[in-house]
Amino acid sequence: xxxxxxxxxxxxxxxxxxxxxxxxxxxxxxxxxxxxxxxxxxxxxxxxxxxxxxxxxxxxxxxxxxxxxxxxxxxxxxxxxxxxxxxxxxxxxxxxxxxxxxxxxxxxxxxxxxxxxxxxxxxxxxxxxxxxxxxxxxxxxxxxxxxxxxxxxxxxxxxxxxxxxxxxxxxxxxxxxxxxxxxxxxxxxxxxxxxxxxxxxxxxxxxxxxxxxxxxxxxxxxxxxxxxxxxxxxxxxxxxxxxxxxxxxxxxxxxxxxxxxxxx
DNA sequence: ATGGTAGAGCATCTA
Numbered sequence: 712x713x714x715x716x717x718x719x720x721x722x723x724x725x726x727x728x729x730x731x732x733x734x735x736x737x738x739x740x741x742x743x744x745x746x747x748x749x750x751x752x753x754x755x756x757x758x759x760x761x762x763x764x765x766x767x768x769x770x771x772x773x774x775x776x777x778x779x780x781x782x783x784x785x786x787x788x789x790x791x792x793x794x795x796x797x798x799x800x801x802x803x804x805x806x807x808x809x810x811x812x813x814x815x816x817x818x819x820x821x822x823x824x825x826x827x828x829x830x831x832x833x834x835x836x837x838x839x840x841x842x843x844x845x846x847x848x849x850x851x852x853x854x855x856x857x858x859x860x861x862x863x864x865x866x867x868x869x870x871x872x873x874x875x876x877x878x879x880x881x882x883x884x885x886x887x888x889x890x891x892x893x894x895x896x897x898x899x900x901x902x903x904x905x906x907x908x909x910x911x912x913x914x915x916x917x918x919x920x921x922x923x924x925x926x927x928x929x930x931x932x933x934x935x936x937x938x939x940x941x942x943x944x945x946x947x948x949x950x951x952x953x954x955x956x957x958x959x960x961x962x963x964x965x966x967x968x969x970x971x972x973x974x975x
Numbered sequence: 976a977t978g979g980t981a982g983a984g985c986a987t988c989t990a
Contacts, residue, residue: 725990726982750990752983777983778990825990865990880990920990921980964981964990 715974716948717787720746721820721861721935722956722967723918727751727780730963731759737956738766743969744786745813747820749863751780758782775806781822781862787814798846807840810851815975816943817852819844821862826889828881837865837883841892845899854900860938863918863965866893868903871913872933884934901938904970908950917952918965926957935968946973 720743724730727748738746751758751774758772763784773794774780783789793810795803807822821844826837844860852858866889867873879885897903909915916931925931937950949971957966 729982750982778988827990923979925979961981 716971717744717814717816717974718742718969718971719744719818719859719861719937720967720969721749721863721937722746723749723822723863723935723963723965725750725752725963725965727753727759727782728757729961731762733956733961733963735762735766737953737967738768741953741967741969743784745818746784747809747818747861748782748784749780749820749822750778751782752776752778753780771809771811773806773809779806779822781806781809781820783809783811783813783818783820785813785818789813793851796843796847797850798843799850800843800846803840808844808847810847816857816859819848819858819860821860821864823863823865825865826881826883829883829886831881834883838888838892841866841889841896845895848896848899854940855942856940857943858901858940859943860896860901861936861968863934864893864936865934866890867932867934868893868906868936872916874914874916874930874932878930879932884932896938900940902941902944904937904939904944904947905933905950905952905968907944908947908970915952916966917968919957921964935965937968937970939970939972943972946975947971948973
């Protein structure tokens with residue numbers, strides 16, 4: 712990785728305890744400068760910070776134990792760490808949001824609530840959560856800053872980001888209200904950098920259900936996103952979903968997404 | 976055949 716570019720990656724690992732060796736191995740060949748993980752399913756005390764330190768990375772983790780959990784792993788110095796929302800509202804019961812400055816960029820990693828079904832109470836939580844995310848950004852930064860908001864959004868931006876719009880369980884991930892929240896983040900000043908690098912390609916997914924052989928049938932969705940402000944998006948030269956990392960024994964149900972950004 | 980798998984942890988919840 713030449714020093715004139717910074718490589719950012721995001722990966723929902725579905726338990727860092729189960730995926731620790733696989734993540735460390737992936738890092739040795741993908742060589743991200745900044746890696747955000749979701750669904751670590753770890754308490755902070757169980758986070759394997761030493762493994763990442765030995766590989767040359769600083770790390771911060773925001774977890775609760777059994778579910779959720781997000782972390783930020785970086786070769787660049789990590790400062791200004793904020794766990795959860797900074798919007799002035801009540802604390803989130805669930806560990807889904809972590810913000811920090813890595814070098815000169817503000818990195819926000821998210822594990823957006825799944826929603827379960829559009830008529831479920833959890834779906835309302837998802838919509839409120841996405842509203843709060845925008846307020847969180849307003850509280851900490853502006854769209855003229857170098858900001859990356861990445862992670863598992865549990866929303867597919869467009870119909871072409873889903874293998875079959877009619878088969879999406881419970882109608883979540885593709886509903887108009889969720890996409891409207893994504894649109895509000897875009898209106899705030901964030902851009903889907905992966906889509907910008909691949910404007911015309913379809914069937915590019917980042918998640919495949921473990922069940923029913925969906926990965927091998929390529930029945931997936933693109934729900935893991937690298938959103939960034941214009942100053943970052945304009946310098947994004949490369950974007951990739953690493954499907955190789957979804958193969959082999961004991962994979963996560965998500966593939967990592969990475970982008971290379973030219974240095975200023 | 977209206978399910979299927981995986982991870983938490985030990986009955987069932989979450990995705």
